Structures are given as structure tokens and as C-alpha cells.
Amino acid sequence: MIKxxxxxxxxxxxxxxxxxxxWEEHGFKIVGFASNGMQALEIFNNTNPDLVxxxxxxxxxxxxxxxxxxxxxxxxxxxVWLTAYKKSDYAxxxxxxxxxxxxxxxxxxxxNLIKELSELKKRYLRCVLIKI
Amino acid sequence: xxxxxxxxxxxxxVNAFSTLDLEYTRYCLVSESGxxxxxxxxxxxxxxxxxxxxxxxxxxxxxxxxxxxxxxxANTDLENGWILVELISKNKVYNRIWSGLLxxxxxxxxxxxxASIIIAAIMLNVTTSIKKLRDxxxxxxxxxxxxxxxxxxxxxxxxxxxxxxxxxxxxxxLIEAVAIEEKKRKNYEMITLLTQINPHFIYNTLSxxxxxxxxxxxxxxxxxxxxxxRMMQRTISYSEExxxxxxxxxxxxxxxxxxxxxxxxxxxxVVKTDKDFDEYKIPRMILQPLVENSIFHxxxxxxxxxxxxxxxxxxxNKLLIxxxxxxxxxxxxxxKKIMEESTPFKGSDKYINIGLKNIMNRLxxxxxxxxxxxxxxxxxxxxxxxxxxxxx
Numbered sequence: 001m002i003k004x005x006x007x008x009x010x011x012x013x014x015x016x017x018x019x020x021x022x023w024e025e026h027g028f029k030i031v032g033f034a035s036n037g038m039q040a041l042e043i044f045n046n047t048n049p050d051l052v053x054x055x056x057x058x059x060x061x062x063x064x065x066x067x068x069x070x071x072x073x074x075x076x077x078x079x080v081w082l083t084a085y086k087k088s089d090y091a092x093x094x095x096x097x098x099x100x101x102x103x104x105x106x107x108x109x110x111x112n113l114i115k116e117l118s119e120l121k122k123r124y125l126r127c128v129l130i131k132i
Numbered sequence: 133x134x135x136x137x138x139x140x141x142x143x144x145x146v147n148a149f150s151t152l153d154l155e156y157t158r159y160c161l162v163s164e165s166g167x168x169x170x171x172x173x174x175x176x177x178x179x180x181x182x183x184x185x186x187x188x189x190x191x192x193x194x195x196x197x198x199x200x201x202x203x204x205x206a207n208t209d210l211e212n213g214w215i216l217v218e219l220i221s222k223n224k225v226y227n228r229i230w231s232g233l234l235x236x237x238x239x240x241x242x243x244x245x246x247a248s249i250i251i252a253a254i255m256l257n258v259t260t261s262i263k264k265l266r267d268x269x270x271x272x273x274x275x276x277x278x279x280x281x282x283x284x285x286x287x288x289x290x291x292x293x294x295x296x297x298x299x300x301x302x303x304x305x306l307i308e309a310v311a312i313e314e315k316k317r318k319n320y321e322m323i324t325l326l327t328q329i330n331p332h333f334i335y336n337t338l339s340x341x342x343x344x345x346x347x348x349x350x351x352x353x354x355x356x357x358x359x360x361x362r363m364m365q366r367t368i369s370y371s372e373e374x375x376x377x378x379x380x381x382x383x384x385x386x387x388x389x390x391x392x393x394x395x396x397x398x399x400x401x402v403v404k405t406d407k408d409f410d411e412y413k414i415p416r417m418i419l420q421p422l423v424e425n426s427i428f429h430x431x432x433x434x435x436x437x438x439x440x441x442x443x444x445x446x447x448x449n450k451l452l453i454x455x456x457x458x459x460x461x462x463x464x465x466x467x468k469k470i471m472e473e474s475t476p477f478k479g480s481d482k483y484i485n486i487g488l489k490n491i492m493n494r495l496x497x498x499x500x501x502x503x504x505x506x507x508x509x510x511x512x513x514x515x516x517x518x519x520x521x522x523x524x
Binding site: 009010011012013015016019020035036038039059060084085105106 | 331332335336338339340342343344346347393394395396428429432433435
């Protein structure tokens with residue numbers, strides 16, 4: 001199972017993502033939720049997730065800083081940024097931090113989430129195999 | 133055959149010659165036989181001997197001759213056949229010419245000197261005025277537009293200086309007008325910014341509707357949409373700088389409703405006011421950034437439920453409004469940084485790009501010095517933002 005950490009300051013986004021699909025049916029297990037970067041980092045250290053889905057703008061610590069810190073700890077973690085609207089401001093940072101995907105919150109539904117997760121799963125497994 | 137002898141009074145001849153100017157010319161009256169009848173000067177020996185005979189022989193009426201010292205002119209045209217000889221002294225004539233010339237030269241020099249002094253004085257006056265004008269222009273060119281010059285020369289330079297002063301005055305008036313326009317424009321931009329809902333807030337709120345719909349939370353969807361519609365109606369319908377307190381509190385209530393649905397029931401709003409204050413005017417959208425600050429910097433980081441309190445009081449002719457939270461509070465350094473930032477609160481709800489510095493600037497713009505704004509914070513206890521504005 002690929003371990004997933006969901007980070008968003010909005011409880012509805014966290015709840016929606018968690019209930020949108022049956023994660024375990026697709027080989028994913030949600031190991032934690034966090035409402036800001038600082039909290040996420042603490043959960044990350046305790047649960048060692050393989051995939052972190054995080055909002056960008058959050059209080060206390062934003063998603064960009066969180067992503068940077070996670071990759072300092074483990075650069076193989078797959079990171080996906082959640083955003084409420086299309087904005088190119090973060091594109092360069094996303095490349096620099098090696099963020100894998102950029103998901104538009106409102107466009108997410110069960111079908112495309114499954115499709116996206118499937119791609120991420122392949123990428124993750126490739127990385128693991130290379131490591132072996 | 134008789135002989136007629138005519139006697140002429142010699143004195144009459146002497147008298148006739150005495151009336152003549154004898155300074156330069158000497159006269160000599162000679163008979164047709166060459167005998168000197170009368171001479172104004174006894175020393176007429178300079179007339180050459182054969183001169184008179186030659187004249188008589190020639191028979192011409194006027195003959196001139198030049199010797200070393202004199203010009204000699206002989207006039208034979210007299211009725212009685214006598215000859216009038218005039219000896220004009222070269223020396224005296226030349227002296228007269230030289231003295232005349234000398235006088236002319238000296239007089240000319242004096243005139244030239246006087247003219248030069250007058251011209252120099254005029255030139256000095258003109259160049260001094262031009263220098264003044266040049267210096268004033270240099271000052272203006274270096275950016276000093278408080279320059280003015282006073283030239284009293286009763287000429288074109290004075291006119292030029294007056295035109296210069298008028299021009300500078302016009303430039304200053306224009307700059308002032310542009311500055312006023314710019315201030316108005318900035319104020320208008322600020323009002324526009326403040327009275328509009330940030331599109332990001334709308335995106336986020338509408339996105340929430342999707343999540344809520346998927347969870348079948350119908351009541352929350354209705355509450356969220358109703359609050360959003362009311363907020364939008366207010367921002368679309370009103371463009372004035374001021375709003376009545378009641379409206380602003382309703383706006384905050386709708387804002388809190390939406391945020392509570394989005395972020396969970398982790399904060400509550402307590403409003404302490406008096407019905408009598410409802411109609412008092414306060415700057416539109418002044419409360420919202422402060423409430424947002426309480427949510428994102430105070431309560432959400434605390435990760436447990438918190439309370440935001442808005443308290444309205446009246447003190448003399450001022451309305452005192454405080455927005456306090458029981459959140460994590462801030463260290464002095466963070467508070468100072470936030471106070472000085474004109475950028476949005478870091479990690480905020482992306483709702484509105486207004487920093488605390490902008491709030492203070494806006495209050496200053498609206499009330500001059502008759503307002504106060506203060507933020508107090510204590511780590512672990514919370515933050516209070518308080519402002520006082522004149523009652524209008």
C-alpha cells in the first residue's frame with residue numbers, strides 16, 4: 001500500500017478527498033490529515049508517507065515550504081499540489097521542488113482522481129524498482 | 133589836354149581794411165602799375181618781385197600763388213584797376229586745422245569713453261539680469277520648483293523673468309493638480325480593492341460547494357451560498373468609502389458563516405455592540421482584514437476552538453472598535469513585521485490583499501490625525517486590534 005498524507009487547511013477538502021474514492025481498493029492508504037504545513041511535517045515524521053497531497057496556501061506553514069522540507073528529509077516522496085484556481089506563479093517553484101503533479105481542486109472527481117493516482121502509483125513503483 | 137587828379141582819403145582805405153579779420157590774412161592793395169597803395173602789414177616783402185607784374189600782364193581776374201609761408205591770392209577785378217592781394221598764413225591756417233582736428237579727436241575720445249562707460253553699465257545690468265535668469269533656470273532644472281526671480285530692469289529681461297515666474301507657478305499648479313489626481317486615483321483604487329471580493333475567495337468558496345454537495349451537506353451549501361450572495365450584493369451595490377456599522381457587522385457575520393463551513397466549527401464570533409451605534413459610519417471593509425487576521429494568525433494555528441470578539445464602544449465623540457481573539461498570539465517581532473508589511477498576511481485565506489499597513493494608511497487618508505490604531509498581542513493569549521475613529 002502506498003501511504004498518503006492529505007494536507008489542506010479546509011476541512012471540507014480533506015473530507016472530500018478522503019471520501020471521494022475507496023483509496024485502499026486502488027492500493028493507497030491514508031495515514032494522516034493535517035491542516036497546515038507544520039502539523040503535516042509532524043505527521044510525516046511519524047508516518048513516513050510515500051505520497052503527500054498538499055494545498056499551497058495555508059496558515060503557519062504553506063505547502064511550498066512543507067514540500068521543500070519533505071524533500072530534504074526524503075527526496076523520493078511524491079508530492080502533489082492542490083490549488084483552487086489555475087495560477088502560473090508557482091510553476092517554477094513546483095519544478096524546483098520536483099513536485100509531481102498540480103491538481104485543480106474543483107476539477108477533481110472520483111474518475112480523474114483514480115486516473116491520477118494510477119499514474120502516480122506507476123511513477124512511485126518505478127522509483128522503488130530503480131532503488132532496488 | 134588836361135589832367136584829372138582824383139584824391140582818395142587814405143583813412144577811408146585804412147578804415148575799410150580795419151573791419152576785416154586780419155588773424156589769418158594780410159591784405160595789400162596795389163595799383164595797376166604795381167605800386168603798393170596800402171598794406172595791412174608792413175612786412176609784405178615775401179611777395180615775389182615779379183609777381184605783381186605777372187598778374188598785371190596776365191590780365192586774369194583772380195590768380196593764386198603759393199610761397200613757403202603763405203597762400204597768395206590776387207584779385208584784379210576791382211573797378212579802378214587796382215589789385216587786392218591777400219596773403220593767407222599757412223602756419224596759422226594749419227594751426228587752426230590742427231587745433232580743430234585735435235579738438236575733434238579729444239572730443240571724440242571723451243565721447244567714446246563716456247559712451248563706453250554707459251554701454252558697459254547697460255551691458256552689466258543686462259548680463260546681471262541674464263545671469264539671474266540663468267541661475268534660476270538651473271535651479272529649476274535641478275528640481276527646485278520653489279524658484280522665483282525678481283528683476284527690475286524695465287526691459288525685455290524683466291518681462292522674461294515675469295514670464296519665467298508665471299511658467300514656474302503654472303508648473304507648480306500642474307504638479308499639485310497631478311498630485312491631487314494621483315491621490316484621488318490611489319484612494320479610488322484602494323476603495324475598489326477594499327470593496328471588491330477577491331476572486332480567489334469566490335473560487336475557494338464555490339469549490340467548497342462541490343465538496344459539500346458530494347457529502348450531501350445541503351444546509352451548509354444553502355448557508356454558504358446565501359452568505360456569499362449577500363457579501364457579493366453588498367460589494368456590487370455599494371462603492372462608497374463608508375458603511376454603517378450594522379452593515380459591516382452583517383458582512384462579517386456572512387464572512388464568518390462561510391469560513392466556519394470551510395474550516396470547521398473551530399471558531400465563533402461574539403459581537404458586543406449597542407443598537408444605538410448601528411447607524412454610525414465606519415470605513416467600508418475595515419473589519420474584515422482584521423477578522424481574517426484573527427482566524428489565520430490566531431485561531432487556526434492554535435488547532436483548537438477559539439473565539440473572535442468584536443467590541444464596539446463610544447468614547448466622547450469617537451467610536452472604539454476592537455477585534456480580539458484568543459489565538460496563539462504573536463511575538464513582538466512578528467507583530468512589528470506584520471504592522472510594517474503592506475503585503476497580504478502570510479498564509480492567509482487568499483481573501484483580500486490588504487496588509488495592516490494599508491489599513492493604517494487608509495485610516496490616515498480618511499481621518500488625518502484624528503484616528504488611532506493599535507495592535508496588542510501576547511504569545512499564548514491572543515491578539516487585539518483596536519481602532520478609534522471620529523463619529524460621523
